[in-house]
Amino acid sequence: MANFTLRVNGDTRTVSVEPDAPLLYILRNDLELNGPKFGCGQAQCGACTVLLDGTPVRSCVTPVSAAAKARVTTIEGLGTIDRLHPIQRAFIEEQACQCGFCGNGMVMSAKALLDRNPRPSDRQIKQSLNGHLCRCASHNRIVRAVQRAAKAMRS
Amino acid sequence: MSGATFARSVSRRDFLRASGGLVIGLALAPRLALGQDRPAPLPGSLNANRMLDAWLRIAPDGTVTIFTGKIELGQGIGTALSQIAADELDVDLERIAVVSGDTALTPNEGQTAGSLSVEHSGTALRFACAEARDILVSAAAVKLGASAADLRVRDGAVAAPSGASVTYWDLARDTDLRREATAKARPKPAAEHRWVGKSIARRDIPRKFTGGAAYVQDVRLPNMVFGRVVRPPSPGAQLLSVDEAATRRLPGVVAVVRDGSFLAVAAEREEQAIRAREALTRSARWKETESLPPDGDALYRHLMSSPVAGQTVVDTTSPVVATPVKTLEALYTRPYQCHGSIGPSCAVAQWQDGVLAVWTHSQGVFPLRAELGKVFGVPLQNIRCIHAEGAGCYGHNGADDVALDAALVARATGGRPVKLQWMRDDEFMWEPYGSAMVMKLSGGVDAQGNVVTWSHEIWSHPHSTRPGSSAGVNLLAARHLAQAFPPVLPADIPQPAGGAARNAVPLYDFPNVRVISHFLAEAPLRTSALRTLGGYANVFALESFVDELAAAAGADPVDFRLRHVKDARARGVIEAAAQRAGWRRRVPADGTHGRGFAFARYKNLACYCAIVADVEVDRKTGRVSVTRVVAAVDAGQIVNPDGVVNQIEGGIIQSASWTLKEAVRFDRTRVTTRSWTDYPIVRFTDVPEVEVVLLDQPAERFLGVGEGAQGPAAAAIANAIANATGKRLRALPFTAERVKQALG
Numbered sequence: 005m006a007n008f009t010l011r012v013n014g015d016t017r018t019v020s021v022e023p024d025a026p027l028l029y030i031l032r033n034d035l036e037l038n039g040p041k042f043g044c045g046q047a048q049c050g051a052c053t054v055l056l057d058g059t060p061v062r063s064c065v066t067p068v069s070a071a072a073k074a075r076v077t078t079i080e081g082l083g084t085i086d087r088l089h090p091i092q093r094a095f096i097e098e099q100a101c102q103c104g105f106c107g108n109g110m111v112m113s114a115k116a117l118l119d120r121n122p123r124p125s126d127r128q129i130k131q132s133l134n135g136h137l138c139r140c141a142s143h144n145r146i147v148r149a150v151q152r153a154a155k156a157m158r159s
Numbered sequence: 160m161s162g163a164t165f166a167r168s169v170s171r172r173d174f175l176r177a178s179g180g181l182v183i184g185l186a187l188a189p190r191l192a193l194g195q196d197r198p199a200p201l202p203g204s205l206n207a208n209r210m211l212d213a214w215l216r217i218a219p220d221g222t223v224t225i226f227t228g229k230i231e232l233g234q235g236i237g238t239a240l241s242q243i244a245a246d247e248l249d250v251d252l253e254r255i256a257v258v259s260g261d262t263a264l265t266p267n268e269g270q271t272a273g274s275l276s277v278e279h280s281g282t283a284l285r286f287a288c289a290e291a292r293d294i295l296v297s298a299a300a301v302k303l304g305a306s307a308a309d310l311r312v313r314d315g316a317v318a319a320p321s322g323a324s325v326t327y328w329d330l331a332r333d334t335d336l337r338r339e340a341t342a343k344a345r346p347k348p349a350a351e352h353r354w355v356g357k358s359i360a361r362r363d364i365p366r367k368f369t370g371g372a373a374y375v376q377d378v379r380l381p382n383m384v385f386g387r388v389v390r391p392p393s394p395g396a397q398l399l400s401v402d403e404a405a406t407r408r409l410p411g412v413v414a415v416v417r418d419g420s421f422l423a424v425a426a427e428r429e430e431q432a433i434r435a436r437e438a439l440t441r442s443a444r445w446k447e448t449e450s451l452p453p454d455g456d457a458l459y460r461h462l463m464s465s466p467v468a469g470q471t472v473v474d475t476t477s478p479v480v481a482t483p484v485k486t487l488e489a490l491y492t493r494p495y496q497c498h499g500s501i502g503p504s505c506a507v508a509q510w511q512d513g514v515l516a517v518w519t520h521s522q523g524v525f526p527l528r529a530e531l532g533k534v535f536g537v538p539l540q541n542i543r544c545i546h547a548e549g550a551g552c553y554g555h556n557g558a559d560d561v562a563l564d565a566a567l568v569a570r571a572t573g574g575r576p577v578k579l580q581w582m583r584d585d586e587f588m589w590e591p592y593g594s595a596m597v598m599k600l601s602g603g604v605d606a607q608g609n610v611v612t613w614s615h616e617i618w619s620h621p622h623s624t625r626p627g628s629s630a631g632v633n634l635l636a637a638r639h640l641a642q643a644f645p646p647v648l649p650a651d652i653p654q655p656a657g658g659a660a661r662n663a664v665p666l667y668d669f670p671n672v673r674v675i676s677h678f679l680a681e682a683p684l685r686t687s688a689l690r691t692l693g694g695y696a697n698v699f700a701l702e703s704f705v706d707e708l709a710a711a712a713g714a715d716p717v718d719f720r721l722r723h724v725k726d727a728r729a730r731g732v733i734e735a736a737a738q739r740a741g742w743r744r745r746v747p748a749d750g751t752h753g754r755g756f757a758f759a760r761y762k763n764l765a766c767y768c769a770i771v772a773d774v775e776v777d778r779k780t781g782r783v784s785v786t787r788v789v790a791a792v793d794a795g796q797i798v799n800p801d802g803v804v805n806q807i808e809g810g811i812i813q814s815a816s817w818t819l820k821e822a823v824r825f826d827r828t829r830v831t832t833r834s835w836t837d838y839p840i841v842r843f844t845d846v847p848e849v850e851v852v853l854l855d856q857p858a859e860r861f862l863g864v865g866e867g868a869q870g871p872a873a874a875a876i877a878n879a880i881a882n883a884t885g886k887r888l889r890a891l892p893f894t895a896e897r898v899k900q901a902l903g
Contacts, residue, residue: 005410021428021430022410022430025428025430026430029428029429029430032376032429033385033428033429036379037370038370038371038372038373038374038376038377039369039370041374041376041501041502041550042376042502042503042580043501043502043503043550043583044583044834044835045433045582045583046583046834046835048583048834048835048836049501049835051501051502078370079368079369079370080369080370083369084369085365085366085369085371088369092368092369095364095368096360096364096365096368097360099360099361099364099801099805101233101364101367101368102233102234102235102551102805102806102809103232103233103501103548103549103550103551104233104363104364104367104368104373105374105500105501105502105549105550105551106501107367107368108368108370111368129843130843130844130846131843131844133843134842134843134844136843137501137835137840137842138501139499139500139501139550139551139553139813139840140233140551140809140813141808141809141810141811141812141813141816141841141846142805142808142809143812143841143843143846144808144812144846144848144849145805145808146843147843
């Protein structure tokens with residue numbers, strides 16, 4: 005066990021865990037954040053995605069020791085129900101899910117995409133989300149949500 | 160749900176009393192007067208849950224709570240049921256709270272399955288709320304000294320022509336809904352609906368995109384520990400030995416549970432539980448057996464060589480047999496396929512003083528409770544199952560099984576609650592699969608190109624081994640315990656809905672129809688309900704074969720279908736899909752691009768759906784891209800149009816994934832599908848454009864929609880590939896390798 009100080013969504017938290025403990029479990033269980041989801045534990049589905057210094061990573065395979073130096077952003081850090089981030093608002097407005105379990109990863113990767121490319125084509129959106137699995141098959145709604153968010157963020 | 164007060168003693172009665180409602184006592188089931196015969200049938204689930212207070216509660220504080228035994232699984236049922244209740248009660252939608260799937264609080268509506276939630280629960284709530292409104296308006300009439308017919312209701316305020324008014328909330332204290340429903344109050348005509356028929360935004364969605372507590376995975380209880388299970392390496396394996404002591408010494412380990420071949424662990428931290436699982440996996444020694452059938456083409460020969468006699472589902476063979484001028488026979492196959500939920504199955508369980516509480520994403524909390532009762536030998540009143548959403552399940556996945564796992568581990572944690580989540584490989588290896596199937600079709604056309612004979616023969620394992628589907632215990636771990644509960648073989652689901660033979664009876668007006676089902680109850684790989692049950696494969700085969708016969712008759716596929724179907728609503732969706740897709744204007748096939756058509760009415764009972772699919776075939780690689788899909792749907796009266804579109808869109812794309820990519824792999828001993836790399840599904844760059852045309856029928860009853868598109872989508876893709884390339888693919892899935900081989 006070792007102490008790690010994490011900067012998550014603007015807050016600083018110290019946890020005492022094994023250095024190789026995946027960041028996902030610390031976020032979910034110690035910090036009680038519901039956003040990042042366990043989907044596969046193998047970086048294959050994208051449900052656990054968070055941003056490390058603005059870059060999307062799979063928190064299920066990211067050791068806490070690797071996250072300690074970075075700024076961690078989860079979907080809770082984007083906005084709240086009362087103060088939605090434009091991406092969250094767009095996903096809600098497009099009703100861009102059925103079960104919603106993959107939604108966290110979609111939103112977080114969309115955030116990273118729109119930060120570097122405010123005007124993506126549908127094709128670019130699909131390519132940048134291609135590592136995320138959606139089993140309910142809300143793909144087209146998700147692409148529309150990202151386009152809607154892009155438009156809102158530009159104006 | 161953090162720190163949720165689990166109250167084993169909280170009964171529905173307490174819940175209602177605590178919130179100060181008008182319900183004084185609780186009577187979920189009416190008492191029959193002596194000598195009374197069977198009660199009159201009531202609509203939907205009202206028939207089995209006949210008391211009004213089982214369905215709704217109106218509180219003096221101005222809230223309306225509806226109770227449903229159907230659960231949210233991403234299909235938006237909570238929102239749709241609220242729309243129905245708000246309209247019948249004449250209250251604003253925002254007033255309505257929904258309590259669903261809780262053995263202590265809600266009606267027992269069995270499983271949330273079969274695209275029946277709106278039909279069953281929606282119909283019950285519609286009649287219950289209409290009747291409650293009548294009761295309240297009558298009470299208002301007395302209070303206001305007016306005639307009930309002259310009163311108007313707006314958001315629970317009942318006003319007389321004089322201007323005097325009284326609210327439901329004023330009346331709530333003195334109004335008793337503890338009475339048996341009569342279903343005599345007539346629900347509103349569609350023209351008077353404020354909420355039904357509108358695309359109301361789903362109420363479960365905002366929390367899902369903001370990190371709110373939305374899933375069973377988000378349930379956190381005080382002092383909770385984390386569990387993991389160590390499954391056998393293969394279906395027939397038995398545990399010989401394992402080093403439990405070494406695992407107990409690992410950091411954080413709270414309990415190692417070994418009972419027969421059931422092996423599990425609980426630890427203070429989740430990553431510690433995973434570590435302990437790995438340690439147990441390494442040290443466990445198992446006796447394995449070659450219990451599985453051959454994979455690949457041999458699987459289908461194996462199914463067909465089973466000694467199970469065929470049972471006749473339908474035989475309308477006419478003694479006057481018209482003579483076909485052309486006959487065809489074809490064999491279609493479907494492999495074992497996964498539900499593939501994105502989130503592996505999960506449950507939270509806690510034992511306190513001999514009483515068990517389980518938070519579960521089971522589709523049927525009451526049947527689950529009954530089976531947990533059998534395993535633990537505990538009376539039902541000492542078990543409470545509370546639904547919390549999981550990741551989309553698409554049928555019977557590991558939801559129920561993991562509830563038993565969690566409850567078994569929680570017996571060893573001294574009253575501490577256990578959150579147990581399966582790992583990805585647990586889900587792939589142990590979820591019950593959609594059964595492999597063989598469909599043998601034959602038929603003939605006469606000189607005028609009319610179908611004169613039709614036969615559809617099926618070989619399949621069970622499509623429902625859910626809890627409650629047989630007399631035994633249908634929970635995975637129960638098979639592995641030292642005192643095992645061997646599964647009792649289920650019977651197939653009877654027609655007209657059917658299980659293995661679902662949708663095998665053609666809706667077309669064919670003479671001389673024979674449908675025969677070989678139901679192989681004993682399944683070497685566990686199988687159960689995967690969205691549509693046998694419907695997906697049967698419609699794939701049936702609608703492919705319709706195209707094959709149309710080609711033999713030299714007829715256009717749409718004309719050929721219309722020629723053989725009189726049902727006006729079937730014709731309606733067929734014509735609407737053809738028209739919207741521009742079927743008549745389609746370009747001749749060029750070897751690469753093709754267009755296919757298919758139609759079905761799900762279960763021959765639920766929604767009507769016709770689909771046009773466009774495909775592009777890369778002849779070099781064999782890769783098939785579905786580029787555009789148009790669907791036309793008649794779901795009767797539509798409660799939430801966007802909800803219907805979402806279901807159909809999702810159903811089409813999910814079916815494209817099954818159809819192009821998916822098959823469980825195994826050798827003679829082990830399932831070898833372990834991860835998403837072993838089981839590819841569609842990704843963003845594979846997904847077609849989808850357009851859905853809704854044919855609303857406001858005067859018709861609700862027809863279930865959640866499984867309407869999968870069968871027709873598969874057949875439309877197959878027909879489009881045949882149209883593009885001239886090659887008929889009959890073995891699912893149409894992987895690039897297989898298509899390339901077919902193209903030679």
